Amino acid sequence: xxxxQAKIYELFRSAAAxxxxxxxxxxxxxxxxxxxxxxxxxxxxxxxxxxxxxxDRVASVLQHRRCLNCxxxxxxxxxxxxxxxxxxxxRGHDNQGAPGMRCSSCHGEQRNNEASRVPGAAHxxxxxxxxxxxxxxxxxxxxxxxxxxxxxxxxxxxxxxHVEDDSLIHWAWAPGGERKPIPIPHYVFVEFVDEWVRTGxxxxx
Amino acid sequence: xxxxxxGRERDLTGVPEHMPLLxxxxxxxxxxxxxxxxxxxxxxxxxxxxxGEAARSCSVSVRDAVGKRIxxxxxxxxxxxxxxxxxxxxxxxxxxxxxxxxxxMTAITLxxxxxxxxxxxxDAAMDGNICRCGTYVRIRKAIHEAxxxxx
Numbered sequence: 001x002x003x004x005q006a007k008i009y010e011l012f013r014s015a016a017a018x019x020x021x022x023x024x025x026x027x028x029x030x031x032x033x034x035x036x037x038x039x040x041x042x043x044x045x046x047x048x049x050x051x052x053x054x055x056d057r058v059a060s061v062l063q064h065r066r067c068l069n070c071x072x073x074x075x076x077x078x079x080x081x082x083x084x085x086x087x088x089x090x091r092g093h094d095n096q097g098a099p100g101m102r103c104s105s106c107h108g109e110q111r112n113n114e115a116s117r118v119p120g121a122a123h124x125x126x127x128x129x130x131x132x133x134x135x136x137x138x139x140x141x142x143x144x145x146x147x148x149x150x151x152x153x154x155x156x157x158x159x160x161x162h163v164e165d166d167s168l169i170h171w172a173w174a175p176g177g178e179r180k181p182i183p184i185p186h187y188v189f190v191e192f193v194d195e196w197v198r199t200g201x202x203x204x205x
Numbered sequence: 206x207x208x209x210x211x212g213r214e215r216d217l218t219g220v221p222e223h224m225p226l227l228x229x230x231x232x233x234x235x236x237x238x239x240x241x242x243x244x245x246x247x248x249x250x251x252x253x254x255x256x257g258e259a260a261r262s263c264s265v266s267v268r269d270a271v272g273k274r275i276x277x278x279x280x281x282x283x284x285x286x287x288x289x290x291x292x293x294x295x296x297x298x299x300x301x302x303x304x305x306x307x308x309x310m311t312a313i314t315l316x317x318x319x320x321x322x323x324x325x326x327x328d329a330a331m332d333g334n335i336c337r338c339g340t341y342v343r344i345r346k347a348i349h350e351a352x353x354x355x356x
Contacts, residue, residue: 086247087333099322100315100330105259106246108269115225116264118246 051199057192059138061182062145066172071133076126080180095126112176119179121171128152142203156197164190208270210234211280222268227251229267230277238278238306242335249334252307253277259314261333278306285316285355292351300338308334312348321352 061067069077076085092098097105108120130150133141144150145159154162163169173186182189196202206217210230220229225244230236230253239262242250246261253262254276289312292298299305308331315322315330322330327348336344 087249088329089332090329092329098326098329099318100259100311101333102258105252105333106261106264108265110269113225113264113266113269115223115266116244116246116261118261118264 047199048202051196051202052204054192054196055142058196061189064182071127073132073134091126095128117177119176122167139204156201160194163193210275223266225263226265226270227262236277236279249307250304252310259311285313288351288354289313292347296347298340298343298347300340304336320355
């Protein structure tokens with residue numbers, strides 16, 4: 001940002017020094033163009049409030065039980081209360097359970113099972129340890145989500161795509177059984193994530 | 206609708222697609238070795254193998270079982286299955302027997318991917334198979350015995 005500002009200043013200075021109407025006009029046009037481009041591509045400090053407002057709505061989804069139950073450190077949780085997962089399951093080497101008790105031993109890959117009321121969706125698994133959100137404040141959750149070292153190497157823009165497409169995220173809106181779905185529509189949630197990213201992906205303290 | 210069960214294509218025409226696989230196996234195909242215990246994937250009595258992994262057949266609809274390789278206790282075979290069967294017989298694991306089909310199917314899956322399971326590994330694998338007679342100690346011993354014979 002500072003480098004760009006220096007360049008614009010230089011443009012003005014040389015335009016003024018040149019004393020030629022052409023160069024003055026070119027300098028003004030160039031500066032206006034640069035400001036216009038920068039206002040699109042760079043975060044706007046003034047939108048921090050909008051960003052935090054959008055994050056507030058995003059966090060209310062991420063901290064819902066449908067998400068939090070599997071974004072835990074060691075063992076997943078079950079239900080709305082929530083309780084410990086029964087039968088007892090562990091992470092395993094690949095976040096998909098131990099030999100003999102894989103996530104897919106009970107959780108169907110295609111859909112929820114209404115007869116047994118066991119939830120299911122494609123790629124059913126435990127969230128990686130880096131994506132544990134247990135006990136995190138809204139601010140800490142925000143910083144974890146943004147951190148490519150923890151979020152699967154995703155840029156903020158890639159996060160929007162992720163929440164739009166991922167099968168387990170979609171499951172949270174149709175969890176089956178007596179589980180409460182996320183209260184706001186999925187497309188609204190995606191819009192809030194998009195707005196949060198567009199306004200600079202700011203995090204509360 | 207056709208299911209691949211114990212190496213054969215079985216015709217399940219007329220069976221509602223939401224029927225749990227457990228009931229299709231027991232009532233339509235007369236494979237009653239697999240048991241009903243809870244219908245909620247909480248007891249493990251209904252455990253079969255689907256594509257080589259332990260699966261609770263009470264939680265799989267026949268629609269979702271199409272195109273997969275299903276093996277029940279009646280037909281499970283191979284070196285690991287033989288070792289488990291021998292260990293179970295040698296140590297006289299079974300009491301009433303109701304849970305044992307599920308126990309054995311899960312134990313076979315465990316030993317197929319972990320030839321030398323620790324007690325913690327056994328806990329992690331077998332926690333979903335409940336035994337009302339309390340044969341857990343004997344089951345654990347038999348899994349260790351089977352592992353020894355597979356070494």
